[in-house]
Amino acid sequence: MIDKMKFNSSSEYKIMAYLGDGEDWKETDIEAQKLTHINYAFVHVKDGRIIGNLRKIDLLNEIKNKNPYIKTVISVGGWGADGFSDAALSSESREIFSQSAVEFMIDNNFDGIDIDWEYPCSDQAGITARPEDKVNFTLMLKSLREKLDVLEKKNNKEYILSIAVGAADEIIEDMEMDKIHNYLDFINIMTYDMRGSFTHTTGHHANLYSPEFDPQGISADKAVKKILSYGVPRCKIILGAAFYGRMWKGVEDDGIGLNSLAETTGGHMVNYSDIHKMFIDKNGFKRHWDDTSKAAYVFNGSSFISYDDEESLWNKSNYIKENNLGGIMFWEYSLDNTRTLLNSIYNGLVNK
Structure with missing residues (x-):
């Protein structure tokens, strides 16, 4: 039985669930x-x-x-x-944004604000971007923190400010x-979607370490080390996990499927509920484990799905403990109705 007084928001390791407002879930x-x-997602900037x-x-x-x-x-x-680039552009716009964000937080009984700007200085997602975003984002967060600090003194309560950041070097830079x-x-x-919709070559999208065929490739470990190099305290770093997979179709059949060309990109998302029900050693698919990357995938000779599973999350939990990180977060809670993945995380971080 879980001791609610022992396991709470001040616990040694944080377990953060992103919960989608538009997803299918009930209390x-x-x-x-x-x-x-x-982390309740999402609201937007207009x-x-x-x-x-x-x-x-x-x-x-x-x-x-x-x-x-x-x-x-x-x-x-x-x-x-x-909307982020414009909101961060000037001292006046930052004041309007931060005041609006704090008021929204208070009016709706939240304990904090999470900024998921994907990404400063990048228009890859079809958003407005400027070179000045790099400095302006800092000033935006400073403005938010200052307002939250005032509230903390007024209400004698701590308020959270966090960001979601991509794992690629250029995003962090x-x-x-x-x-x-x-x-x-x-x-x-966000140590997921590290491969997917931008490539026709199959690969891991949520791997802990770089694969053997690409030893300098993107990975959770590489992203953590990059962020640590800026002097970020370990306790502030939250590792990401995926409750979904990325699927490639029309894959060249070499018997393994990993690092193979495909007719499609890995843009198709498959929730873990369906992976568990239909694809793990079922319907012609075979589960594979890449022990170098600490990552799982399934392959049936033509379709390839990269995903997090019990074993990969157990490894991520151990990594968090070994490296004294703050904890883990995952996208998105409702994508696993088996509860397998959350149980793996909880057992790995709490039931020591």
């Missing part, structure tokens, strides 16, 4: 006793202010009322979400990581 689906934080229709805020508050130790954080942005960590409680590294 009884959420094992909140195994979480320290829920005309410099936070907007969002929180369709399931009542359900979230039910969870919080039954689990008062849990921290709920409103996540702003997501892939393709525009487009931020003043050596400065922004001073304003943040957590840096959530």
Whole structure:
């Protein structure tokens, strides 16, 4: 039985679930006793202010009322979400944005704000971007932190400020990581989608280490070391996990499927519920384990799916403990109705 007084938001390791406002879930689906934080996603930026229709805020508050130790954080942005560059552009726009964000947080009973700008200085997702984003993002976070600090003194309560950041070197380098960590409680590294919709070559999308065929390739370990190089405290670094897989179709059949050309990119997302039900050693698919990368995949001779599973998450949990990191976060809770993945994380980090 889980000791709720022992396992809470001040626990040694954080377990953060991103919970989608538009996803299919109800309050009884959420094992909140195994979480320290829920990042509720997403609201957006329009005309410099936070907007969002929180369709399931009542359900979230039910969870919080039954689990008062849990921290709920409103996540702003997501892939393709525009408005950040303009909101960060000037001292006036930053003031408007940060005031709007803090008011939205308070009005909706959240304990913090998570900024998911994908990505400063990059228009890859079809958003407005400027070279000045690098410095302006720092100033935006500074403005938010200052307002949260005022609230903390007023209400005698701590408020969380976090960001979600991509794992690629160039994404990390487009931020003043050596400065922004001073304003943040957590840096959530999206160590997933590291391969997928941008390539026709199969590969791991949530691998802990670089694969043997690409020893300098992108990985969770490489991203963590990159961020640590800027002087970021280990306790602020949150490793990412995926409750979904990336599928390539029309893969050249070499018997293994890894690092092979495919007719499609890995843009097709498959939730873990379906992977568990239909693909793991079923319907002609065979599960494979890459012990170098500490990553799982399935292959049937023509379709390849890269995903996180119990074994990969056990390895990520051990990595977090061995490297004294802050904890783990995952996208997205409702994508695993088997509860297999959260159990693996919880057992790895809490049931020592």
